[in-house]
Amino acid sequence: MKKKISILILLISVWSVQMFANPIDGLLERIDKGASHKFVIELKKSDKDFFELDQKGKKVVVRGNTYVNIATGLNWYLKYYAGIHLTWNGMQAKLPDVLPPIKEKLRKETDLSLRYDFNYCTYSYSMAFWDWERWEKEIDWMALHGINLPLAAVGMECVWRNMLLKLGYRSDEVNRFIAGPAFLAWWAMNNLEGWGGPNPDSWYAQREDLQKKILKRMKEYGIKPVFPGYSGMIPHNADEKMGLDIERPELWNGFTRPAFLQPADSRYSEIASLYYSEQQKLFGKADYYSMDPFHELENADEVDFDAAGKAVMFEMKKVNSKAVWVVQGWTENPRPEMIKNLNNGDLLILDLFSECRPMWGIPSIWKRDKGYEQHDWLFCMLENFGGNVGLHGRMDQLLNNFYLTKNNPLAAHLKGIGLTMEGSENNPVMFELMCELPWRPQKFTKEEWLKDYVFARYGIRDDKIEQTWMILANSIYNCPFGNNQQGPHESIFCGRPTLNNFQASSWSKMQNYYDPTVTVEAAALMVDVADKYRGNNNFEYDLVDMVRQAVSDEARIVYNRTVADFESFDKRSFARDSKRFLALLLMQDSLLGTRSEFRVGRWIQQARKQGNTPEEKDLYEWNARVQITTWGNRTCADDGGLRDYAHKEWNGILRDFYYMRWSAYWKTLQDQLDGKPEVKLDYYAMEEPWTLAKNPYTTEPEGDCIELAKKAIKLVQND
The missing domain is CATH 3.20.20.80 (Glycosidases)
Structure with a gap:
């Protein structure tokens, strides 16, 4: 009996060492429990970086000269044979019981090591x-x-x-x-x-x-x-x-x-x-x-x-x-x-x-x-x-x-x-x-x-x-040579309001390079097929992101119209268009609340989780709130130009921070149209209280992303 126990312990020890020696098995188990049994992992020496995909019986073979290259080959297989894309919005997936076979060995090499x-x-x-x-x-x-x-x-x-x-x-x-x-x-x-x-x-x-x-x-x-x-x-x-x-x-x-x-x-x-x-x-x-x-x-x-x-x-x-x-x-x-x-x-x-x-x-x-x-x-x-x-x-x-x-x-x-x-x-x-x-x-x-x-x-x-x-690839995803803007076309919602809003941050170097109506066209196509792919995590993430972009682009058009209303002293049109702008902003907030990735609560809860005491939690939350708004104190935000550099088009901050600025601004313009004196808003004084606040924001999604995407597109298209 003692001998059997010793052999069992030895076998367990050997198995543990093997598991530790092969990190790809651990990766596969984190992707889908039991997935490591569906693959054969082979580490082969080579002077050149490579991975291979092959078949051995019912198992898929992934070879490479390093574990990273093997993992790269595994990813290639999951994407292009199994239709499984692992990325930040989802690092787990259910693999098929029987994996799609490799009918012809694939080898990829690179000199870029x-x-x-x-x-x-x-x-x-x-x-x-x-x-x-x-x-x-x-x-x-x-x-x-x-x-x-x-x-x-x-x-x-x-x-x-x-x-x-x-x-x-x-x-x-x-x-x-x-x-x-x-x-x-x-x-x-x-x-x-x-x-x-x-x-x-x-x-x-x-x-x-x-x-x-x-x-x-x-x-x-x-x-x-x-x-x-x-x-x-x-x-x-x-x-x-x-x-x-x-x-x-x-x-x-x-x-x-x-x-x-x-x-x-x-x-x-x-x-x-x-x-x-x-x-x-x-x-x-x-x-x-x-x-x-x-x-x-x-x-x-x-x-x-x-x-x-x-x-x-x-x-x-x-x-x-x-x-x-x-x-x-x-x-x-x-x-x-x-x-x-x-x-x-x-x-x-x-x-x-x-x-x-x-x-x-x-x-x-x-x-x-x-x-x-x-x-x-x-x-x-x-x-x-x-x-x-x-x-x-x-x-x-x-x-x-x-x-x-x-x-x-x-x-x-x-x-x-x-x-x-x-x-x-x-x-x-x-x-x-x-x-x-x-x-x-x-x-x-x-x-x-x-x-x-x-x-x-x-x-x-x-x-x-x-x-x-294809629509997106030939428009918003194809920023051309000569346009040196820094990052995304910034949302009109996220900049401090003025009569000449274009970029939200100080250094973005934004230039118009795509027709904003094409993002509405693309998002509407996604909405058309959304019910077919309900529950597809990557599809629902992209649906929300694309509709979000369409709403932002429409809001920029509405903003320009509203400014023109003001400068034309068209009070009725100004009231209508400024109201529509704010409605789009609040619709954006609701839409983004359906995915945890687009909720400010995810960022703030990550920060608070790091603290061990109420004081530590508050310090980290303050860090999180300041970075995405004023960035610095009044001098750094206003004179240094750092405010809104890290702006986020997220649920929660849209309704509680950006809506506050825009509604106050539109009111000052409406007051001017009504004959009242011009009022200069102190934005930092409006912003700082949010950075100091402790009102809770949650990470859990709220609402049906597909139904809200339909409502958002309908609002955009009913111009």
């Missing part, structure tokens, strides 16, 4: 309050989409806290330097200090624990994390506190910026070594480190960029002689003088906005005639700014710019692709397209690709849905 993910901004605009459950899904998403090189910035504030305490800063001084949860990205990028804090001790403990879980799962997949490195940032008062030779930059949109150490300072090496030492104690070493010195820094004439670049590289190499410095290609960065004397292979540049403003050498307002010269780089898609909601893409331009790299001498050092969005969980079609590019060596058209995307996305083939996507 590095596939990067994340912008520092993503960590605040989308991921500020993610817990392990959400992060586990994201790491699975990364593996399924071929990502093997993500920025791993969770917990960097823990490293800084430990370092500054050892440098003699008190805890309260550290907390005045490190930003709050929703603003850590801009602290990390040297833009601001302290805003959103002070963070409680529990925050640092939670983040350390979370990062260790993240890194453990990445290691299981073979994903290489990119750690934030040290490039000279230091608190702005380090000259007084530590006697350092620092440069104090000018304000950033009203915020005090951190200072930076001149690389020639005698203590530069000491502080950099301390930073890496504390990082290593918490999270170990990495093969890639991300550093963006002088990010969006003007008046940097006094900086010795060559010395700074060498100092950053030297300190990183002391930690790991094989490490690579990852730097963003954005505006002036990386300064040519900073990288000209660095060796090939030591630097990896993210061409951050390749689908619109590539720097690597093809026509663009940011074109660099010699590209990145001797340095390796990645072709990246930015796609979204501020986490704004809106259908958007540059399909033709993305495909054109990407395939121009083929045989182009300026692309000789291209090593892969990158996703560098400021906000995630939007426009899944663009991310699917981007992530497939390394595996498609021959250029193709968006029209060819979309027919299969419709099947992958919904598991069906429907002429009306294909027609919908």
